[in-house]
Amino acid sequence: MASLRYYAGEGSGEVGEVIPASRPSTLQYTRRDPVGIVGIITPWNFPSAIPVWKMASALVYGNAVVFKPAELSSLTARRLVSPMALLLPAGVVNLVIGRGADVGEAVIRHPQVEAISLTGSVGVGEHIRESVTVR
Numbered sequence: 001m002a003s004l005r006y007y008a009g010e011g012s013g014e015v016g017e018v019i020p021a022s023r024p025s026t027l028q029y030t031r032r033d034p035v036g037i038v039g040i041i042t043p044w045n046f047p048s049a050i051p052v053w054k055m056a057s058a059l060v061y062g063n064a065v066v067f068k069p070a071e072l073s074s075l076t077a078r079r080l081v082s083p084m085a086l087l088l089p090a091g092v093v094n095l096v097i098g099r100g101a102d103v104g105e106a107v108i109r110h111p112q113v114e115a116i117s118l119t120g121s122v123g124v125g126e127h128i129r130e131s132v133t134v135r
Contacts (some may be wrong), residue, residue, distance in 0.1 A: 003052050013062035033060030034044050036114040039107040041100070041128075043120055047073035051080055054117045055093065063115075066094045100124070108132060 015031050019028040038058040042050045051067060058065050069077035074097045081095045096103050104124075108116055116128055 001052065003049070004056055006085060007056035007060045010057075010128065014040045015041075030117075034098050036063060037110075037112050038063045038065050039110070039113040040065050040067045041104055041107065041116065041118045041120060042069050042073075043066070044072040045068035047076040048080055050119050051077065055080075055084075058115075058117070059088075059092070064092045064094070066096060066107055066110075068096050068098075068100070068104050071097070071099060104129075 005026050009073055009099060012032075015030065015032050016028045019030065021028045021041055033050065038054075040051065040054045040058065042054065047069065051069060054064050067081065069078065077097065081093055084093045098104075107113060116132060118128055
C-alpha cells in the first residue's frame with residue numbers, strides 16, 4: 001500500500017533537518033519525539049485508509065497506538081491490526097471495539113493516552129477537546 005511506503009520513508013528521513021524560514025532570524029528544524037500512547041478514533045467510511053494513515057504516522061515516530069474504529073467497521077479493523085500484531089512487539093498496536101460513548105470515552109480519558117487523533121464529527125471533536133484539556 002502506497003500510504004505505508006510513504007510513512008516508512010518518513011521514518012528513515014533525517015532527524016533535525018533544517019527547514020528554510022521566511023525570516024533570517026528564525027531557525028526551523030524537525031524533531032521526532034514520541035509522545036507515548038496515541039488514541040486513534042476513526043469513522044466507518046474509509047475503514048482502512050484513515051486508520052492506516054493515523055496508525056502508520058504514530059508508529060513510525062515511535063508511539064504505541066490504541067485504535068478504536070467505528071462499530072460498523074470492526075471486522076476491517078481486525079483485519080488491519082492482525083498482521084501488525086505479528087510484526088510488532090506486543091502492546092504496540094492495540095485494538096478496542098465498542099460504542100464510542102463507552103469505549104471511545106475510556107480511550108480519551110485514560111491517563112496514559114498522551115495524544116488523540118480523531119476523524120469524526122465536530123461535536124465529538126469538541127467533546128474530546130473539552131475532556132482532555134481538563135486533565
